[in-house]
Amino acid sequence: MIKKPKYVDESKCTGCKACVEYCPVKYPDQFNQEISQNKAIHIYFTQAIPLATYIDESCLYLKEKKCTICQAICKADAIDFNQTAEKVEVNVGAIVLALGFEPFDPKLRNDYGYGKFKNVVTSLDYERILSPSGAYEGEILRASDKKHPHKIAWIQCVGSRQVNPAGGNSYCSAVCCSYAQKQVILTKEHDAEAECTIFHNDVRSHNKDLERYFQKTEQLPGVRFIRSYVSIGKEIPESNNVTIRYTTPDDGVKEEEFDMVVLSIGLNPPTNYQALADKFGIELNSHGFCKTSLSNPMEATKPGVFVSGSFQGPADIPESVYTASGAGSQCGELLDYRRGKLSKERIYPPERDVSQEEPKVGVFVCHCGANISRVVNVPSAVEYALTLPNVVYAQEQLFSCATNSAKEIADMAKEKGLNRLVIAACSIRTLEPLFRDTLREAGINQYYLDMANIREHCSWVHSKEKEEATHKAKDLIRMSVARSSHLKPLQEFALNVNKTALVVGGGVAGLTSALSVANQGHEVYLVEKDTDLGGMARRIHYTLEGLDVQEYLHDVIRQVYQHPLIRVYTEAAITETGGFVGNFITKVKAQGRVTEIKHGATILATGAEEYQPIEYLYGKDDRVITHLELEEQIVKKEESLLNTRSLVMIQCVGCRNEDRNYCSRICCSESIKNALKLKELNPQMDIYILFRDMRTYGLKEDYYREAAGKDVRFIRYEAQDQPQVEEAVDEDGRNVLRISVTDLILGKKLEIDSDKLALAVAVIPSAGSQEAVDLFKVTTNQDGFFKEAHVKLRPVEFAVDGVYLCGMAHYPKHIAETISQSYAAAGRALTLLSRDSVVASGAVAEVNGNDCISCGACITACSYGAIEFIMTPQGRKAGVNPPLCKGDGLCNTVCPTGAIQLKNFTNEQILSQIDAAVAGL
Amino acid sequence: MEQELLLKEQIQQLCNRAGNNNFGDVMVVGGGISGIQASLDLAAAGYKVYLVDKAPSIGGHMAQLDKTFPTNDCSS
Numbered sequence: 001m002i003k004k005p006k007y008v009d010e011s012k013c014t015g016c017k018a019c020v021e022y023c024p025v026k027y028p029d030q031f032n033q034e035i036s037q038n039k040a041i042h043i044y045f046t047q048a049i050p051l052a053t054y055i056d057e058s059c060l061y062l063k064e065k066k067c068t069i070c071q072a073i074c075k076a077d078a079i080d081f082n083q084t085a086e087k088v089e090v091n092v093g094a095i096v097l098a099l100g101f102e103p104f105d106p107k108l109r110n111d112y113g114y115g116k117f118k119n120v121v122t123s124l125d126y127e128r129i130l131s132p133s134g135a136y137e138g139e140i141l142r143a144s145d146k147k148h149p150h151k152i153a154w155i156q157c158v159g160s161r162q163v164n165p166a167g168g169n170s171y172c173s174a175v176c177c178s179y180a181q182k183q184v185i186l187t188k189e190h191d192a193e194a195e196c197t198i199f200h201n202d203v204r205s206h207n208k209d210l211e212r213y214f215q216k217t218e219q220l221p222g223v224r225f226i227r228s229y230v231s232i233g234k235e236i237p238e239s240n241n242v243t244i245r246y247t248t249p250d251d252g253v254k255e256e257e258f259d260m261v262v263l264s265i266g267l268n269p270p271t272n273y274q275a276l277a278d279k280f281g282i283e284l285n286s287h288g289f290c291k292t293s294l295s296n297p298m299e300a301t302k303p304g305v306f307v308s309g310s311f312q313g314p315a316d317i318p319e320s321v322y323t324a325s326g327a328g329s330q331c332g333e334l335l336d337y338r339r340g341k342l343s344k345e346r347i348y349p350p351e352r353d354v355s356q357e358e359p360k361v362g363v364f365v366c367h368c369g370a371n372i373s374r375v376v377n378v379p380s381a382v383e384y385a386l387t388l389p390n391v392v393y394a395q396e397q398l399f400s401c402a403t404n405s406a407k408e409i410a411d412m413a414k415e416k417g418l419n420r421l422v423i424a425a426c427s428i429r430t431l432e433p434l435f436r437d438t439l440r441e442a443g444i445n446q447y448y449l450d451m452a453n454i455r456e457h458c459s460w461v462h463s464k465e466k467e468e469a470t471h472k473a474k475d476l477i478r479m480s481v482a483r484s485s486h487l488k489p490l491q492e493f494a495l496n497v498n499k500t501a502l503v504v505g506g507g508v509a510g511l512t513s514a515l516s517v518a519n520q521g522h523e524v525y526l527v528e529k530d531t532d533l534g535g536m537a538r539r540i541h542y543t544l545e546g547l548d549v550q551e552y553l554h555d556v557i558r559q560v561y562q563h564p565l566i567r568v569y570t571e572a573a574i575t576e577t578g579g580f581v582g583n584f585i586t587k588v589k590a591q592g593r594v595t596e597i598k599h600g601a602t603i604l605a606t607g608a609e610e611y612q613p614i615e616y617l618y619g620k621d622d623r624v625i626t627h628l629e630l631e632e633q634i635v636k637k638e639e640s641l642l643n644t645r646s647l648v649m650i651q652c653v654g655c656r657n658e659d660r661n662y663c664s665r666i667c668c669s670e671s672i673k674n675a676l677k678l679k680e681l682n683p684q685m686d687i688y689i690l691f692r693d694m695r696t697y698g699l700k701e702d703y704y705r706e707a708a709g710k711d712v713r714f715i716r717y718e719a720q721d722q723p724q725v726e727e728a729v730d731e732d733g734r735n736v737l738r739i740s741v742t743d744l745i746l747g748k749k750l751e752i753d754s755d756k757l758a759l760a761v762a763v764i765p766s767a768g769s770q771e772a773v774d775l776f777k778v779t780t781n782q783d784g785f786f787k788e789a790h791v792k793l794r795p796v797e798f799a800v801d802g803v804y805l806c807g808m809a810h811y812p813k814h815i816a817e818t819i820s821q822s823y824a825a826a827g828r829a830l831t832l833l834s835r836d837s838v839v840a841s842g843a844v845a846e847v848n849g850n851d852c853i854s855c856g857a858c859i860t861a862c863s864y865g866a867i868e869f870i871m872t873p874q875g876r877k878a879g880v881n882p883p884l885c886k887g888d889g890l891c892n893t894v895c896p897t898g899a900i901q902l903k904n905f906t907n908e909q910i911l912s913q914i915d916a917a918v919a920g921l
Numbered sequence: 922m923e924q925e926l927l928l929k930e931q932i933q934q935l936c937n938r939a940g941n942n943n944f945g946d947v948m949v950v951g952g953g954i955s956g957i958q959a960s961l962d963l964a965a966a967g968y969k970v971y972l973v974d975k976a977p978s979i980g981g982h983m984a985q986l987d988k989t990f991p992t993n994d995c996s997s
Binding site: 003008031033037043044045047048049050054088089090091092093094095096097098099100101103124127128129131132133134178179182183185187209210212213280308309310311315317320321323324325327328329332335338339340342344345735791792793802827828830831834 | 938939943945946947948949950951952953954955956957958959962963964965966967968969971973976977979980981982983984985986987988989990991992993994995997
């Protein structure tokens, strides 16, 4: 590797940015998409890691040996013009390629006016315009006159879903529909009066919870979704407005003026993909993304090289995260023998005992870039904090969460002898762990921390009332300071980790994760309620991309049965489960025997089921079948199918409606898959696909194009005008299914006589998932699919520690996606199982036996099953099992005698906060 | 146990022979959200990881985004 010179010694740079202020060279800021200017020496972006400056190629000294002002300014003596490119050699056992994507450059095409008209921007430009740390500090402005645009248009599929020799990609970029909707919502938050128009093709809201997100966007006032191909008309010289030409079925061709146009650009493979592929000795697919195994999207063509994220093909954030964890798990399988040999544990300084000291509170008030300081007067809040009792130190910080700020906090705590810290910044939900860590670094017990949320609870919600917001920020700080003085040092405790895993569900998801965990040396118990392993995949024979599913499945099942570390229970039911992270106990009943399993981690892979339709004569006429039934007939080459002259498929049966307000995600591709197979069997067959939006996202788009090229006919219908099916007799006297549907392009009713009707039915949550919810105390979203701990960043784990999820129980998925997610669940489980102990929070509930009247109200209130009756010398009393307690305080509120208290949220602490709040009135 | 010690020794010798400390388990190329997650997981599972990025900071494209759908949480 060549390490490029930054001309700044990172170990010395404090990130103070004095050099940036004095640097005379202004240069387009690449991080801000060159919309704004930065200096030749600068920090890449405000939260950069490492948070140090670097000097880019625009530097006068590097170009002409002039200037060196920065060297004179820098007090840390960090500027080093003698740095040269450094060759670094690294020896490793495996490689993960997470090369990402390159945004599509619309300049290449020259047809949307980008680079020519000032007020045409890309969606990534627009992100930097929306961002508080962006080009205009969070104000939406036009480049031409720096005024707020009122009428904004989004053009979808720029560089995607097009076959155009001048540039563009045939595939769908999979993320643009939803990010454009997000940008519309954010634009409306900035300016409620803004008029937003999205010109789109199919709306692809195929991922979890995105159908509702689309509806939310669509229902905002002043938002229009117009289904039309468009072209850019002209720039109007006086206003720099831009016109867009589009067509609607009612009005024909129209030309409309907009203040600003955002191009929803797609995702290209990384720049220089060919050179990179050659360097790593891997093959690419025809689009320039990494070529991967059909049954393993993380496996590149060279052993030991794995791939994650959008280098596999267009991917959103959760997919990038779980493929990363999946790649990690496979590295683990390869390198299990050397685990822990080279890594080092982090060591914290010893904890100072401050229990005998008077409270000495330090207050750090965060600007959050401009998120807080745009509204709240931060310097005045700092000044105010200094007047509060027990406060001995206060200062402001640009980003308290930045690495250097955390270090600054720790250093100040040591220097000033602080023993309580108040961070006035954002929600504890995101950053409390980080600041607790800062306290540990400073040698203070981590529970001596309080955060005043002056962002979500203040600047964001009171953006129009600056003075009052500042007042409120001061109130919040005063309350935090009051509480901090009553904080107690709490001890976390280490729990041993049982090295065994329990996997619930023996479909592709459960099989894959069980194998991956077992291949890393851990015992696995695999529990399946059916008589055979394989789950839903037993009914699937091939994938769109050509994987022989049965062959693959048999191979995986064989590996599972042969694995010395995996024990399989079929026809099994879980009767009881309990325990906590690292120490679960589950009872499994199989073949009349009950086995007690002790395990450290649990993976729930309970799958999904096929919706049994009541629509379209299903169950009444045996020519009406579901796609799984059609696939069966295709594989058996059934007579009735081969003789079919005309076959109709109807999409979105049983979902995207009021009962199931979500997209089942896989059905569009399934229909294309079966249509292509049928065309292979009988090219003469007339095939019609009646759809609402074709959602063949990502690289699957190519197959949609292929089907259209093979004369599969696609007819769009609207939700409120569903196709009608009746039994009829055609001109030749044959019994047919007559399907009538409105052709929206021709504007008239079509009648299709067909011999078979295949329904693309919804994927629905399994009964097993519901049982798991009750047993394992996990949660589902409103559609009944497992709810992950964080939709973006923790996609394969539950809020309950030590319990992981994967496969269709999370959301409908294709087999390859299920495999990725299952490896990911294994990878995340390994971060637990590979350790000897885990740490449980000290902020848990505690019962005072003297006050407990054994009413059991707290036991009912607890959603984690953390409280039960125990025998004590005073009799039967409620007792808390600390590792299970999440510290949510539900028990506190129901206890009639106040016997149960939450450490870190004691009455004393909360009352002191209330007193401080009232003191301001 | 004895075998493990032997292995550790062998690895140590290999490191010494290479004449530098640049001996790791996995190299992750690309410091965007995917590369960061892979590195964190591997490190937590007991591996020494080299994370390599072409930019002066890790973060990738996600750091450039303002917020993320569908929760509209801050992206960076």
